[in-house]
Amino acid sequence: MSFDYDLFVIGGGSGGVRAARVAAGEAGAKVGLAESDRYGGTCVIRGCVPKKLMVFASGYGAMPAEAREYGWDIADGAFDWTAFRTKLNKELDRLEGVYRNLLKNSSVDTFDARATLKDAHTVELSSGECFTAKHILVATGGHPVRPDMPNADLGIVSDDIFHLPDLPKSILIIGGGYIACEFACILHGLGVQVTQYYRGAQILRGFDDEARGLVADSMRERGIDLHLGTNVVEMTRADADHALSHSGTNSDAAMGPAAQDRDVPTRDDGGAGKGGPVWVKSTNGTERVFDMVLFATGRDPNARDMGLEKIGVEIGRRGEIVVDKYSQTAVPSIYAIGDVTNRVNLTPVAIREGMAFVETVFKGNPTPVDHELVASAIFTQPEMGTVGLSEEEARDREPVDIYCTSFRPMQSAFAGHSDRVLMKLVVSKASRKVLGCHIVAPDAGEMIQLAGIAIKMGATKEDFDRTVAVHPTMSEEIVTMRTPMRSA
Known part of the structure; x- marks a missing residue:
């Protein structure tokens, strides 16, 4: 044929x-x-x-x-x-x-x-x-999908962000995955007052617990109003009464330092360009009005x-x-x-x-796809880079040693900032192979790419130890951790 x-x-x-x-x-x-x-x-x-x-x-x-x-x-x-x-x-x-x-x-x-x-x-x-x-x-x-709830069409999804004629003054982001967290950091950095609701106990489910905990702490320190264990009960277009209660939500204290004293264009038509701000009632009993609601729910x-x-x-x-x-x-x-x-x-x-x-x-060369040990990055502020198993995944499979350090990097410390970074290796007790690497730091995505090569090749902790550090850098900690923080 x-x-x-x-x-x-x-x-x-x-x-x-x-x-x-x-x-x-x-x-x-x-x-x-x-x-x-x-x-x-x-x-x-x-x-x-x-x-x-x-x-x-x-x-x-x-x-x-x-x-x-x-x-x-x-x-x-x-x-x-x-x-x-x-x-x-x-x-x-x-x-x-x-x-x-x-x-x-x-x-x-x-x-x-x-x-x-x-x-x-x-x-x-x-x-x-x-x-x-x-x-x-x-x-x-x-x-991207919207949740199955009344008036979900009042919110936007991630595809819509790039087409906004103006930025809102305030936004509610619903979700706790990497898309929700990345846009929370992005919009906050651009001067938007960001509130984030996530129904789970911690953001970035599926990633290393210690790493995602540091990201969450850093987001809060920057001024993102992050609420865990919280979801939307009801949302509707805000009316005049709602608007009165909305008048106090854009305070400098709520906006955080990155958004204060900044000239940010605002939409005339409010949430999603469909007629004005959105009133939201949450599972924690809070009722608030936001200029815009973003669903980042999958x-x-x-x-x-x-x-x-x-x-x-x-x-x-x-x-x-x-x-x-x-x-x-x-x-x-x-x-x-x-x-x-x-x-x-x-x-x-x-x-x-x-x-x-x-x-x-x-080409007549049957080639299965290798989905193992794929490095990835989450572009929050600070970034998270990860490859291999989390501590939680690894300890469910075999006994492991955890090498970990968290510190204030030189650049931030000199400027008087409290930002911390995390360097973490998950190591098999039996084979000494590095099963996972997790980095929370500026440019973590750049660092994890290189760490991913070593881990994909099957490097052991001793291979890392034999590598001379580049000083002074954040990444040198990956090859200078000698004593396990804990074993599991």
């Missing part, structure tokens, strides 16, 4: 684009790709890239005060959201153009349309066109309404496409990679999965 394409990719994010252009450019396959939104996907358009640029922007708010401690005569300034957003959009446009050119230069046919599956080898586009393909790769990513895979189940593709409990270690679905001609499979939802992992797919299908 002849096909229109050797491969048809559904989704123009990082994983799908990499798979498409490598299959076409290196394996000589005839490839088509359909994307219903902007090329670049979650990471480039509404995730990693714009968020990290916002992290950079938010960090400058505290810089003048620290610089003055070092002898610089620098005055506090105001943040111009409009100027930043304009430049941000230009950068995202540029990056989308890069992705389109990569596909064009690899001779991939692209279609700006939504794709669904008619059968195991046929893709139908929203434009009405149909194409057949020997192999189909689904790389449609995921999307993400679901984009696998619905694609025709997958009717042709035999298995869909999991969270709506994810179920695949084997080679990213193959229950239908042999259909594969899936990235967040739509809900395995390890990180952009570099999706790219690796795309490369492994090409090796397996087009």
Whole structure:
């Protein structure tokens, strides 16, 4: 049987684009790709890239005060959201153009349309066109979800942050995962009064307890109003009576030092651009009005309404496409990679999965995807970098030694700040291998990348000990801890 394409990719994010252009450019396959939104996907358009640029922007708010401690005569300034957003959009446009050119230069046919599956080898586009393909790769990513509660539409989700015409004066962030915590730090750094509700006992569930505890403490010290064990009972559009009680919520004390005396543009229409501020009642009995509410309560895979189940593709409990270690679905001609499979939802992992797919299908080299010991970073302030097992996970598996230190770094201490950092190694008692590394510090993401290489190679604690320290740095503590803090 002849096909229109050797491969048809559904989704123009990082994983799908990499798979498409490598299959076409290196394996000589005839490839088509359909994307219903902007090329670049979650990471480039509404995730990693714009968020990290916002992290950079938010960090400058505290810089003048620290610089003055070092002898610089620098005055506090105001943040111009409009100027930043304009430049941000230009950068995202540029990056989308890069992705389109990569596909064009690899001779991939692209279609700006939504794709669904008619059968195991046929893709139908929203434009009405149909194409057949020997192999189909689904790389449609995921999307943020709102909770199932009345008036949830009054809140925004993380995708909306980058499109705000102005910043609110106050915002309630609901959630305790990395997206909620990152945006809490970002918006606070840009001068917004941030309140955060999380129903759990501690933020960043699933990460090392000691590390996430330090992040939570640091967020509070910076002025973020973090409430644990707290959720929303009711929310509605604020009326005149609510507005009166709202008049006292933007006090300097509540805003914290980073947001005080700062000129922050405010929205005329309040929460989510849908008519004004939002009144919220919480499980702790508090009733407050916020200019905006942000739901950061999870993400679901984009696998619905694609025709997958009717042709035999298995869909999991969270709506994810179920695949084997080679990213193959229950239908042999259909594969899936990235967040739509809900395995390890990180952009570099999706790219690796795309490369492994090409090796397996087009280069005759069956390559399972390695999801073990993947380093990651959370861009809070300070950042958290992590690779391997948390202390809690490790001690449930085997006896471990915990090497840990927390201290005030030189730069902060000299400026009179109370900020602390954490360096932590989780070590197997039996093999002496380092099972996990956890860092809470400025630029922890940069540090954990390098630590991840050693841990992926199977380095022991003694390998770390034999490494000469770079002094004076924060990271030198990783190779100078000689005595376990505790054993478990």
